[in-house]
Amino acid sequence: xxxxxxxxxxxxxxxxxxxxxxxxxxxxxxxxxxxxxxxxxxxxxxxxxxxxxxxxxxxxxxxxxxxxxxxxxxxxxxxxxxxxxxxxxxxxxxxxxxxxxxxxxxxxxxxxxxxxxxxxxxxxxxxxxxxxxxxxxxxxxxxxxxxxxxxxxxxxxxxxxxxxxxxxxxxxxxxxxxxxxxxxxxxxxxxxxxxxxxxxxxxxxxxxxxx
Amino acid sequence: xxxxxxxxxxxxxxxxxxxxxxxxxxxxxxxxxxxxxxxxxxxxxxxxxxxxxxxxxxxxxxxxxxxxxxxxxxxxxxxxxxxxxxxxxxxxxxxxxxxxxxxxxxxxxxxxxxxxxxxxxxxxxxxxxxxxxxxxxxxxxxxxxxxxxxxxxxx
Amino acid sequence: xxxxxxxxxxxxxxxxxxxxxxxxxxxxxxxxxxxxxxxxxxxxxxxxxxxxxxxxxxxxxxxxxxxxxxxxxxxxxxxxxxxxxxxxxxxxxxxxxxxxxxxxx
Amino acid sequence: xxxxxxxxxxxxxxxxxxxxxxxxxxxxxxxxxxxxxxxxxxxxxxxxxxxxxxxxxxxxxxxxxxxxxxxxxxxxxxxxxxxxxxxxxxxxxxxxxxxxxxxxxxxxxxxxxxxxxxxxxxxxxxxxxxxxxxxxxxxxxxxxxxxxxxxxxxxxxxxxxxxxxxxxxxxxxxxxxxxxxxxxxxxxxxxxxxxxxxxxxxxxxxxxxxxxxxxxxxxxxxxxxxxxxxxxxxxxxxxxxxxxxxxxxxxxxxxxxxxxxxxxxxxxx
Numbered sequence: 001x002x003x004x005x006x007x008x009x010x011x012x013x014x015x016x017x018x019x020x021x022x023x024x025x026x027x028x029x030x031x032x033x034x035x036x037x038x039x040x041x042x043x044x045x046x047x048x049x050x051x052x053x054x055x056x057x058x059x060x061x062x063x064x065x066x067x068x069x070x071x072x073x074x075x076x077x078x079x080x081x082x083x084x085x086x087x088x089x090x091x092x093x094x095x096x097x098x099x100x101x102x103x104x105x106x107x108x109x110x111x112x113x114x115x116x117x118x119x120x121x122x123x124x125x126x127x128x129x130x131x132x133x134x135x136x137x138x139x140x141x142x143x144x145x146x147x148x149x150x151x152x153x154x155x156x157x158x159x160x161x162x163x164x165x166x167x168x169x170x171x172x173x174x175x176x177x178x179x180x181x182x183x184x185x186x187x188x189x190x191x192x193x194x195x196x197x198x199x200x201x202x203x204x205x206x207x208x209x210x211x
Numbered sequence: 212x213x214x215x216x217x218x219x220x221x222x223x224x225x226x227x228x229x230x231x232x233x234x235x236x237x238x239x240x241x242x243x244x245x246x247x248x249x250x251x252x253x254x255x256x257x258x259x260x261x262x263x264x265x266x267x268x269x270x271x272x273x274x275x276x277x278x279x280x281x282x283x284x285x286x287x288x289x290x291x292x293x294x295x296x297x298x299x300x301x302x303x304x305x306x307x308x309x310x311x312x313x314x315x316x317x318x319x320x321x322x323x324x325x326x327x328x329x330x331x332x333x334x335x336x337x338x339x340x341x342x343x344x345x346x347x348x349x350x351x352x353x354x355x356x357x358x359x360x361x362x363x364x365x366x
Numbered sequence: 367x368x369x370x371x372x373x374x375x376x377x378x379x380x381x382x383x384x385x386x387x388x389x390x391x392x393x394x395x396x397x398x399x400x401x402x403x404x405x406x407x408x409x410x411x412x413x414x415x416x417x418x419x420x421x422x423x424x425x426x427x428x429x430x431x432x433x434x435x436x437x438x439x440x441x442x443x444x445x446x447x448x449x450x451x452x453x454x455x456x457x458x459x460x461x462x463x464x465x466x467x468x469x470x471x
Numbered sequence: 472x473x474x475x476x477x478x479x480x481x482x483x484x485x486x487x488x489x490x491x492x493x494x495x496x497x498x499x500x501x502x503x504x505x506x507x508x509x510x511x512x513x514x515x516x517x518x519x520x521x522x523x524x525x526x527x528x529x530x531x532x533x534x535x536x537x538x539x540x541x542x543x544x545x546x547x548x549x550x551x552x553x554x555x556x557x558x559x560x561x562x563x564x565x566x567x568x569x570x571x572x573x574x575x576x577x578x579x580x581x582x583x584x585x586x587x588x589x590x591x592x593x594x595x596x597x598x599x600x601x602x603x604x605x606x607x608x609x610x611x612x613x614x615x616x617x618x619x620x621x622x623x624x625x626x627x628x629x630x631x632x633x634x635x636x637x638x639x640x641x642x643x644x645x646x647x648x649x650x651x652x653x654x655x656x657x658x659x660x661x662x663x664x665x666x667x668x669x670x671x672x673x674x675x676x677x678x679x680x681x682x683x684x685x686x687x688x689x690x691x692x693x694x695x696x697x698x699x700x701x702x703x704x705x706x707x708x709x710x711x712x713x714x715x716x717x718x719x720x721x722x723x724x725x726x727x728x729x730x731x732x733x734x735x736x737x738x739x740x
Contacts, residue, residue, distance in 0.1 A: 046708075052706060140361035187645070281507075289689075291504055332434065397596075
């Protein structure tokens with residue numbers, strides 16, 4: 001009997017706390033647990049597509065909330081993981097065909113999922129136009145990333161620049177840990193061959209981007 | 212004729228009666244009040260043919276016509292276009308999207324009491340001059356403004 | 367059944383500023399769906415009347431956007447005057463709606 | 472490593488300043504067209520449709536939605552949407568307007584939830600869905616009032632914090648969280664302006680302009696649609712309608728958008 005009363009009392013106490021406005025923000029660990037549950041309960045997905053919801057180590061590190069800064073150790077880990085992710089094309093050639101690269105740069109499609117199906121495309125686009133200014137005078141371009149207009153004109157088309165550019169597209173986080181740029185090669189959105197074409201589009205003197 | 216029509220309206224209680232009249236077959240759909248649809252102008256694929264079908268032999272460039280439209284349309288499906296004519300006795304305003312498959316989008320006959328201003332929204336397939344042709348005192352005047360059309364979305 | 371229009375008519379000086387929204391698919395006759403091409407279906411004519419007198423007689427093509435907007439101005443209007451709008455499409459469907467001119471702000 | 476990052480940033484900054492004035496800023500910018508469109512918003516046509524749906528006796532139980540409590544009491548719509556998402560005791564969960572509609576349409580009217588969810592987001596160029604029209608009508612009854620999403624129940628705090636976490640959570644093919652596109656001022660994807668939702672003004676724009684008429688689709692769209700389309704572009708799998716993931720994000724954004732004056736329908740290109 002006594003016990004029962006005590007239970008009742010504590011229940012009232014808890015309710016009282018909430019009513020009295022003493023509800024508070026949950027701590028970090030609780031927040032994470034609740035939010036992660038929401039992710040996996042909020043989407044419909046196949047076993048294959050589940051990987052798009054699961055964070056890899058770098059994505060975990062790069063999901064800083066608000067103004068929280070990356071620590072040096074974390075940045076170093078992201079860079080290390082990025083460096084390890086890079087694969088070069090079988091041919092060994094890092095500069096492909098700029099015309100193919102031009103088309104890829106202006107293609108924003110590929111890999112999107114609706115009703116459980118991936119959009120059917122021959123290949124994924126490189127998405128560049130969405131976020132970067134490209135050839136001079138082009139209007140329909142984004143500005144989330146820095147302009148790429150005159151990219152090769154400014155940097156030249158040496159082997160070192162070609163390699164840097166390839167790596168930058170393959171996994172931008174090797175040079176800019178946790179930047180907004182998708183790791184297009186590392187996430188397998190683009191193939192190594194496709195990336196060589198985009199490299200050509202950026203550094204070839206004939207490319208409209210360098211005109 | 213006009214007088215007759217107005218009397219009819221008055222007698223039958225105004226606009227509300229129109230549907231009744233139409234249903235009774237008293238008025239042929241679209242023909243009672245509206246001028247006949249200018250089929251040849253609307254079905255022309257070339258701007259020159261549109262001009263001909265509107266009856267405009269020659270066009271006079273005019274600064275008295277103002278076209279209000281965005282320089283860049285975010286979405287070609289809904290491009291706002293407004294035309295104001297300050298030319299005295301403006302009788303009609305036509306709106307033409309030059310690069311559309313059928314360039315003539317709309318033609319507005321302005322009657323006494325109407326102001327020489329119209330505003331609407333048109334579909335544009337690609338970047339194009341939007342041209343206004345204004346008929347005033349039997350003469351034809353024109354002005355144009357380029358509207359850049361970009362494909363929306365990320366597809 | 368055609369859906370009602372939304373008409374606003376407000377007096378500015380002696381001119382009524384009339385803004386009309388209509389609900390209509392304005393099909394170009396070229397749009398393809400899984401069940402084939404959607405036939406041409408668009409408003410061809412819009413007549414605006416001020417106290418029963420036609421002040422604007424518009425002819426439209428299929429290039430007017432879906433759910434069309436039309437803005438016009440009527441001179442010599444007073445608060446309480448009737449503005450009526452009638453559209454007719456290429457299938458013979460039509461719709462008339464009417465409002466009274468209200469005082470502008 | 473910090474050094475390496477700043478070198479990279481410096482390189483980026485050089486390129487950025489080389490092209491400081493993008494093509495957009497000259498002449499009549501996008502605002503001219505936007506102003507023309509928002510002044511006469513075809514979305515207005517759906518307000519009356521939503522109103523009719525609200526008061527009609529519908530569904531297997533032949534009931535109207537007048538008995539639905541949107542937080543201020545049954546059938547009280549004035550200002551209700553401006554205070555959502557909020558906690559509801561009868562479901563013991565935090566609901567946004569659209570999930571609350573699902574609750575009432577199933578409980579009061581007897582509709583099948585699955586069927587409602589399937590039709591909730593209409594096809595482009597269609598006549599729109601019932602939920603889209605209802606959401607617009609109900610939200611329009613808050614027009615002119617201030618957004619006021621309060622956190623008082625523990626579950627509201629939880630939702631807010633989860634929403635914040637999810638806003639910054641990166642995953643999938645593009646490594647995107649919401650903040651990658653919505654964390655800085657004056658950014659665009661192609662020509663489309665991106666709202667900086669980490670600013671007060673940005674969050675206020677989000678909280679006060681949905682549902683909105685989408686010009687390219689010719690239908691009224693809701694916040695659930697907006698989130699659905701975002702995650703599609705982010706290459707994530709299908710976001711289910713009315714689930715906590717979306718309610719959490721909406722709670723986070725709307726609470727931060729407090730004091731914005733509601734004005735719906737918005738007009739989105």
